[in-house]
Amino acid sequence: MSGLTLYTDKGNFRAFKILIAAEYNNVNIAFTPDFKVGVDTKTAEFQKLSPTGKVPVLNTPQGALSESNAIARYIARYQRDSELYGSTFFESGQVDSWVDFCSHDLELPVSMWIYPVFGYMPYNAAVTAKAKADVSRALQVLDNHLSDKTYLVGHKITLADITVISTLVYPFKFVADADFRAPFPNVMRWFDTCVNQDNFKAVIGKVVLCTTELTSGGEPVVAGATESKKDKKKKNKGTMDPKDYPKKEKAVKKEKVKQEPKKKEEKPAEKATEEPPAPKPKKEEHMFKIMDREKPSPFVMDTWKKTYSNCETYEQALTEFWETFDPEGWSIFRGDYMYDSDNSVLFMTSNLIAGFIQRTEEIRKWLFGTMTIRGEVGKGTMPITAYFLIRGDSMDPLIKCNDDAEFYKWTKMDIPASEADKKLLFDYWTSDTTLEGKPCLDSRVYK
Numbered sequence: 001m002s003g004l005t006l007y008t009d010k011g012n013f014r015a016f017k018i019l020i021a022a023e024y025n026n027v028n029i030a031f032t033p034d035f036k037v038g039v040d041t042k043t044a045e046f047q048k049l050s051p052t053g054k055v056p057v058l059n060t061p062q063g064a065l066s067e068s069n070a071i072a073r074y075i076a077r078y079q080r081d082s083e084l085y086g087s088t089f090f091e092s093g094q095v096d097s098w099v100d101f102c103s104h105d106l107e108l109p110v111s112m113w114i115y116p117v118f119g120y121m122p123y124n125a126a127v128t129a130k131a132k133a134d135v136s137r138a139l140q141v142l143d144n145h146l147s148d149k150t151y152l153v154g155h156k157i158t159l160a161d162i163t164v165i166s167t168l169v170y171p172f173k174f175v176a177d178a179d180f181r182a183p184f185p186n187v188m189r190w191f192d193t194c195v196n197q198d199n200f201k202a203v204i205g206k207v208v209l210c211t212t213e214l215t216s217g218g219e220p221v222v223a224g225a226t227e228s229k230k231d232k233k234k235k236n237k238g239t240m241d242p243k244d245y246p247k248k249e250k251a252v253k254k255e256k257v258k259q260e261p262k263k264k265e266e267k268p269a270e271k272a273t274e275e276p277p278a279p280k281p282k283k284e285e286h287m288f289k290i291m292d293r294e295k296p297s298p299f300v301m302d303t304w305k306k307t308y309s310n311c312e313t314y315e316q317a318l319t320e321f322w323e324t325f326d327p328e329g330w331s332i333f334r335g336d337y338m339y340d341s342d343n344s345v346l347f348m349t350s351n352l353i354a355g356f357i358q359r360t361e362e363i364r365k366w367l368f369g370t371m372t373i374r375g376e377v378g379k380g381t382m383p384i385t386a387y388f389l390i391r392g393d394s395m396d397p398l399i400k401c402n403d404d405a406e407f408y409k410w411t412k413m414d415i416p417a418s419e420a421d422k423k424l425l426f427d428y429w430t431s432d433t434t435l436e437g438k439p440c441l442d443s444r445v446y447k
Contacts (some may be wrong), residue, residue, distance in 0.1 A: 004028065006019070006051075006056055007057045008044065010035070012056060013167060014056060014068035016204055017069075017159070017166040018071050020204075021072055022075050023202050023360065025079040025082050025249070037291055048050055056068055058220055058393050069099055076162075081364075082361075082364065084158050098152050102164045105137075106135065106138045108136045110170070112131035113175055114171055116215075117174060122440055135171065143185070143186045143188075146189070150190070151358075155354040155444060156354065157361075163192075163328075165200070169195070171206055172191065231276055288363060291391060296329075297328070297330065298329075298351075300327060304321060307320055314426070318429070325435075327416075331390055331412055332392065332415075333388050333390060333413065334386070334387055334413065335395075335409065335411075336383070337384035340409055341379070341380045343381075345380065346373070346382065349382050353384060353442070354444060356381065356402065359403075362402075363390075363391075366390060369386060370387055370445070371384065372443045373441040374438040376399060385428065395410045402443065407423070413425070429445075
């Protein structure tokens with residue numbers, strides 16, 4: 001997709017979900033880093049795109065789209081096989097549920113909490129206390145849901161995760177300190193998993209969690225606090241100029257006195273926070289893209305994935321696979337996890353393979369296969385095995401994009417394949433009952 005331009009102010013958290021979804025779906029979006037709300041939004045050109053004057057706005061060859069959730073859904077649906085909108089019709093509904101939950105139960109209180117700190121609105125202790133209580137209630141809902149899940153919907157990152165994470169980035173960086181986050185361990189495990197994905201980091205950079213709550217000049221507040229005259233006085237002193245958002249020294253700025261503040265006293269505050277990251281430049285061309293251009297293969301991965309997904313029988317699909325397989329351009333590898341003795345709880349072991357799959361998004365176009373757990377539930381009796389079809393003749397590109405791949409012993413299938421190897425591959429790619437004589441406990445298809 002080309003010809004897309006996103007109009008938004010720098011650091012707008014509502015634009016994060018759009019740009020992260022674009023990273024996952026390889027959608028190129030032109031960005032306007034110098035766009036200024038209140039200046040550029042008043043131009044006649046922008047008013048044609050957004051009659052309400054609100055951002056973000058996405059300009060497409062077919063016309064303009066407004067409202068951040070609508071734009072994010074548009075980008076998420078662009079590449080169906082990424083399954084950002086869920087792998088089934090029901091999962092799509094679940095994604096919508098969490099996106100709406102985020103809009104109604106999280107975005108508003110988050111904004112009421114962080115906007116006074118950034119100088120976008122006056123500080124009010126009672127409002128801030130209620131906002132913190134509302135955020136806490138929303139996080140409890142998330143924590144309960146994530147108690148036995150790696151992601152909000154299904155077994156991989158979807159727009160649901162992207163949307164909620166995007167809303168939590170600023171509060172977790174600037175105002176939600178360790179004490180506030182402590183009651184929500186499942187949320188923090190999930191948050192850490194997501195923000196450390198390359199596609200998240202390409203947009204939001206490295207997220208350093210808040211250690212001390214930033215305020216607008218008043219004291220940190222708790223639920224039930226009320227605004228006193230003293231609070232109002234501090235509030236008036238602490239209001240921040242939006243152009244300086246979100247530097248800490250501005251958030252705690254005191255009323256000027258005759259003596260100039262020493263620069264040395266400001267340095268620790270400067271290090272405490274950082275400017276909201278601008279989108280990073282696009283990554284350099286991947287080696288698989290270069291290989292596709294310089295050494296094209298007659299085997300088309302996208303065609304095979306559609307054949308696998310839409311076949312009447314797997315026997316028919318695998319027959320077609322072997323008829324079209326190109327051993328010069330592709331290879332088949334078996335991967336056996338080297339630390340099966342550590343596997344003791346099934347859902348945690350399932351999370352292990354789900355996380356592996358999610359961390360392999362970078363080479364999705366050139367990788368297909370399954371990750372399976374077989375055996376009996378118990379410590380050391382649930383081996384993990386992967387069977388992958390990959391571009392080229394090495395697993396190095398997989399190991400490079402996913403460090404977890406180093407913990408597997410990779411064995412390349414001999415070609416031409418023996419009938420025994422073909423039968424084993426068929427079982428691992430299609431069976432959900434028995435694998436090598438042992439019950440299949442879980443099987444995830446990567447396509």
